[in-house]
Amino acid sequence: MAAEAVERSHRPSHPDMLHRLKFRAMGCEMLAVVDRETAPVKLSQVPEWFEEWEQSLSRFRYDSELTRLNQTCGQPVRVSEILWDVFLTASKAERMTNGLVTPTLLDAIIEAGYDRPFDELPDRLDQIQPDPAAPISDSVLTTSQPLTAISCNDSSRTITLPIGMGLDFGGVAKGWAAHRAMQRLQAEGPALIDAGGDIAISGPRADGDPWQIGIADPFHAGENIEVLYLNACGVATSGKDRRRWMHDGIFQHHIIDPLTGHPAESDLLTVTVIAPDVMQAEAAAKAAFILGSRAGLEWIEARPEFTGVFVLDNGEMLYSENADEYL
Amino acid sequence: MPAKPNSRNWNDVQTAIAAVAVVLTLGLWNLFAQPAKSASAQTEQPPTPPPSEPPAAIEPTAIPQVKIMFTQAAPQTVTTSEQQVPKKKKNKNNDGGGGGGTVTQTKSS
Numbered sequence: 001m002a003a004e005a006v007e008r009s010h011r012p013s014h015p016d017m018l019h020r021l022k023f024r025a026m027g028c029e030m031l032a033v034v035d036r037e038t039a040p041v042k043l044s045q046v047p048e049w050f051e052e053w054e055q056s057l058s059r060f061r062y063d064s065e066l067t068r069l070n071q072t073c074g075q076p077v078r079v080s081e082i083l084w085d086v087f088l089t090a091s092k093a094e095r096m097t098n099g100l101v102t103p104t105l106l107d108a109i110i111e112a113g114y115d116r117p118f119d120e121l122p123d124r125l126d127q128i129q130p131d132p133a134a135p136i137s138d139s140v141l142t143t144s145q146p147l148t149a150i151s152c153n154d155s156s157r158t159i160t161l162p163i164g165m166g167l168d169f170g171g172v173a174k175g176w177a178a179h180r181a182m183q184r185l186q187a188e189g190p191a192l193i194d195a196g197g198d199i200a201i202s203g204p205r206a207d208g209d210p211w212q213i214g215i216a217d218p219f220h221a222g223e224n225i226e227v228l229y230l231n232a233c234g235v236a237t238s239g240k241d242r243r244r245w246m247h248d249g250i251f252q253h254h255i256i257d258p259l260t261g262h263p264a265e266s267d268l269l270t271v272t273v274i275a276p277d278v279m280q281a282e283a284a285a286k287a288a289f290i291l292g293s294r295a296g297l298e299w300i301e302a303r304p305e306f307t308g309v310f311v312l313d314n315g316e317m318l319y320s321e322n323a324d325e326y327l
Numbered sequence: 328m329p330a331k332p333n334s335r336n337w338n339d340v341q342t343a344i345a346a347v348a349v350v351l352t353l354g355l356w357n358l359f360a361q362p363a364k365s366a367s368a369q370t371e372q373p374p375t376p377p378p379s380e381p382p383a384a385i386e387p388t389a390i391p392q393v394k395i396m397f398t399q400a401a402p403q404t405v406t407t408s409e410q411q412v413p414k415k416k417k418n419k420n421n422d423g424g425g426g427g428g429t430v431t432q433t434k435s436s
Contacts, residue, residue, distance in 0.1 A: 018430065028436055031431055033430060033431070171436065174436065192430060192431070194431045194432075194433075195436070196434075196436035197432070197433050197434040197435060197436040198433070198436055199431065199433055211430050212428045212429045212430060213429060213430065213431060213432070213433055214429040214431070214432040214433070215432070215433055215434075216432045216433065216434035216435075218435070224429060224432065227429060228433075235433050236433060236436075237433045237434050237435050237436070238435060238436075239435035240435070241435050242434065242435040242436070270434075270435055272433055
């Protein structure tokens with residue numbers, strides 16, 4: 001005990017300094033954090049980076065590069081490095097999830113009523129009080145075209161969409177942006193980017209400790225249902241507790257099951273996944289949500305690089321076997 | 328010839344009554360006519376919104392909302408440097424509901 005007391009007394013007395021920058025982008029609250037004593041120069045540039053990426057990747061901007069691409073079906077279009085990189089990221093996510101997470105569901109998400117930025121939806125359900133008894137839209141078996149239906153040329157960076165197909169990068173774009181911003185910012189020190197809940201972390205804190213990240217309690221706004229201790233990784237949560245709305249009198253959410261073309265009917269309320277990077281975490285969380293609690297947990301545990309924390313509709317929580325490493 | 332003083336007194340009384348009547352008339356005029364004047368002056372003023380009402384409330388909201396989508400980055404940024412809350416030690420038996428030292432929160436997006 002005495003030795004411990006001496007060690008504490010000799011610990012450097014500099015305070016932990018977190019430099020935070022909050023802003024809005026991509027329809028979400030964003031947070032950029034750098035852990036260092038002096039002010040990081042690049043931190044103030046982060047909103048500009050997101051603005052540039054959003055102008056390329058947003059389906060809600062009539063003059064974005066993605067909107068223009070979606071309007072030129074059947075014709076090869078040379079795209080920017082940004083859009084090309086996100087397209088490749090979406091392709092990886094689709095392969096990793098066996099097609100469960102695909103950006104080719106633009107028509108389905110619009111048909112479900114998500115045809116404008118979420119903040120502007122007339123019948124959105126902001127309160128996160130899940131109602132398991134709420135009816136979900138009837139499932140009608142439809143087939144979504146995979147990304148392999150798209151002709152693309154790596155050397156010329158051109159994409160040719162089949163007629164009738166549109167792309168919606170959605171969460172993939174957000175995860176990609178968080179990861180890219182974190183990579184740029186980590187030159188300033190240990191960095192964290194929180195893109196509306198999808199979080200990219202460069203490595204341990206300046207003092208070597210892990211970052212403490214809360215998992216939002218879907219039943220009590222603002223509270224944590226669990227606390228994670230994370231180093232270099234990505235963590236993301238998908239669920240139906242947010243981005244819910246009513247369309248034609250039917251409860252809808254934004255996670256589309258490609259097998260049905262409708263919002264996924266899942267017994268899960270939220271799925272949180274820790275992965276080597278936030279892009280994988282985002283895709284894995286969405287895939288597990290679509291699969292449901294049983295198959296979703298099996299899918300996560302079959303991939304040891306992933307860790308899952310599930311919250312079911314009834315409030316029950318499920319953890320993958322390796323979750324203890326982060327709790 | 329003694330009637331002269333009496334008629335002069337009567338004239339004085341008449342003058343006094345007339346003066347009192349004029350004074351009373353002017354007093355009553357000021358008493359009742361002044362509020363009417365101010366009321367009419369108020370109604371003649373051009374209608375203006377109450378000072379506490381924010382101008383944004385009477386402006387169309389559609390265009391600013393679209394504008395926010397296009398330039399969400401600029402106006403709402405706040406940079407702060409802060410001393411972190413003392414960290415809670417990693418504890419496998421924690422109750423899960425704490426998180427006083429958490430930097431941020433992962434949630435459905």
